Amino acid sequence: MDQEVLELPQTARPGPAKEPGRTALARARSRRQWELGFETALEWLIRLCGISAILFVFGIFAFVLREGASFLFSSKFSLTQFLFSIEWYPTSMSNVRYGVLALIVGTGSVTILAMVIAVPFGLGAAIFLSEFCGGRLKETLKIVIELLAAIPSVVWGFIGISVMNPVIQTVFRVPVGLNVMNGATLLALMSVPIMVSIGEDALKAVPDSYREAALAMGATRWQTITRVLLPAAKNGLLAAVLLGVGRAVGETMAVLMATGHAVKIPHSVFDPVRTLTATIAAELGEASVGSSHYQVLFIIGILLFSITFVVNLSADLIVKGVRKG
């Protein structure tokens, strides 16, 4: 039956059409060795790029620390005075004091007010997009919100000065429109897109079975949202808020232009303040390189880096918890 095949030598393969392919592959082997060497080099380059991210983060911390280090570790610098004194007189001739408490309160007040405005609007928009919106309207709104996120902060600062300033002066009848309120409104408008997009992702991740179960029990849409969906998505929504906070704390140009220039603790939302970021931006140009004023500004930079590091780290951990669970 299969006699002719039984007689074949064990390693040879039958069929003339196979032969050209076999020898060609053998010839190709040597070219392949050369290509393998090139590939190994390329793979090492790729690995290097991968590790570069760590290098950059450490690099940022290291170089900022380097510039501020000598003053930071000198005897003239006291950490308690730095963090807890409201007297910021870096350019005084006689009595130089570096207390950033007023600046920290400035950053804090603007951020908190911004979150008070942004969180309801951001979460509300996220809920609207995810639950009440469908198809084209949703796509259009998402695009508009994405474009909102793209507006540069210097343009927001300009809007703060040219539009918000007169509006606040007329609506609230205050003499100065560059204040906490102005900065907070701008920061709110800047953080809302992040909150909406991550919040909407979090709500989308809640399985439809939850919604269907609530519907089956006769819940209204609002009850479903408040009692079922928000608790289920609370991790993702919390992460969204934290990322918004991170963005607000780190924002420089808009608050520089819109919050005024008073280094004081504000007594109302209509008082001007200065944030940590704005202080660095405003004073770095005037401080001479290497002076203690210059170094203190770098130390403020380290403070900012640490704050945003903690905020972003916690947001990331929470988001990872959401994605896994």
Place this chain on the structure above:
Amino acid sequence: MDTPFCDDVQIRVKDLRIAFGNKEVLHGITFDVPKHEIFAIIGPAQSGKSSLLRCLNRTLEFVADARATGLVEIDGEDVRKVRSVYELRRKVGMVAPLPVGLPLSIYDNVAFAPRSAGLHDRQELDTLVQHCLEQAALWDEVKDRLDSLGTKLSGGQQQRLTIARALSHQPSILCLDEFSIAIDPVTTMRIEDVLKELRKEMTIILVTNLVQQARRLAQRTMFLWNGEIVEQGPSEKIFSEHPTSQKTYDYVHGILGNEASLKRGTQASSPIARKTFRPGRFESAAGAAHSSHCDARFKPVVRGFPCAQASVNEYQAR
């Protein structure tokens, strides 16, 4: 069932253990695969059959927490000590359960492996592509549209394309991991014909859930259960009325895994089961479990493919 062509051993596996994390899936198995044979591995799901195949071409290394110990030798060479792991993978062709068409043209799909091996000559690639597609019984259907996208083919065509891709680097071993679960019975039979032809050129290892497929194609069969070899040997023995192990008989006849039968104990020796077992007649895509419920009330139909049923019967009659 043909007799084997020659007795040389192509693959030798000794005490292979595979574990995923803390859970051991294969508990030390040992077997040999002779050359130019179709070697079937049957057994229920989760018995480690796919991981075993992945050890052969060392793609188990890509799975995150998999560990394998033991010896696997191909042509006398330990697979862990080969000069080039890519050469090893070109020696072993692999066909996955779900058909995968790469998002390239059909020509590039089949030419991908030779090009990775360093072959760039257009003429030779043309010949090779045509030869592989002919061997995979796909040439006639696609010869006019070699430039169209591989992902747009039907499931059966994509599976044949995968086989053509596996053949394009001229392996000496072809591994098929449940190749027929996602394709229709007619294409399955065409591929089985292809495998019978390919046996002349290479060794074929067939992992399958379909007991009757193993019976049709394989010269030797190995039955894996819970990570251990229950029985291995010539197919005539395994699929006969008197295999070495009762478990083998039960599995082949679809009794194993049936709760009622496990409660009844050695129900397989009952005269009803023996009398009504007819080889291959009541095959369905869901597996051999039906073949035991063989009185007139339970005549299963190959669902949705009435014409295929006829051709299956006709095929069995050959």
Place this chain on the structure above:
Amino acid sequence: MFTETPFGKYKRRSELLARCVLGGMVAAMIIPLFLIVGYLVKEAWPLLSLNFLFTNPTGGMRHGGIWSALLGTLYLVTLSLLIAAPIGVMAAVYLNEYARDSWLTRVINLAVVNLAGVPSIVHALFGLGAFVLFAGMGRSILAASLTLAIMTMPVIIASTKEALSAVPLSFREACWNVGASRWQTIRGIVLPNSISGILTGVILQVSRTAGETAPIMFTGAVFFKKIEAGNPLAYSIWDQCMALSMHLFTITTQVTDAPHALPFATAVVLLATVLVVNTISIALRMYLRSRKRW
């Protein structure tokens, strides 16, 4: 068919109320934005013209156009993306294709996330300390571009990783099974099918880079620099330059009695650039989504 029960009526009204309240919140964000943009354009209208784009600022920046700033921004954006995009894409390729699940990978991912959250002024401090002073580049386009590159890199890494992971694992496994190496798989299947997503992410960074002010304020952008009008090669990478975002800042805060329309016109040009680039990126993304190859 059924008469509406009181509960059904209550449900319908409650849903309508919720929809109106939440929709109103969305509108409250978006409508003022449109109004503001409209107001900006209206105020800027007298000065907007092609001439405005191509003439230099004169008369203490109270007259003339914004050519030098526009060109400076162009240089900064191009150079920073030329540096950031290759490194970022390769880092993402490493993280998605090569990296095993080890502590090192987790640290790298952490580093990328943190790099993305660093405030822009801290990037400015880093650029000042590392490139301007330590590396001795002085305030220059090169130093500013490097600072901007480090700022955009983590976002490029994140968006590239997302594009790469959209390619199904089964394709990669099919390639490994036929003896292709990791790089051959990447070059042959993964990259060609994710290049569109990668490109979208990079284009988005163009607009972000164009709008940033703080990182370039102390590393290479200046208040004023005189260059030849209409010459696209007027800057060298060791020069300091003007930039559109910096220009808007200086005109708004430091130039007194500028004509009313001038800062508005600068703002509108910057805003238009950013919005046009973003729209291109969004359109590209929507077009590519419709052309899926599997």
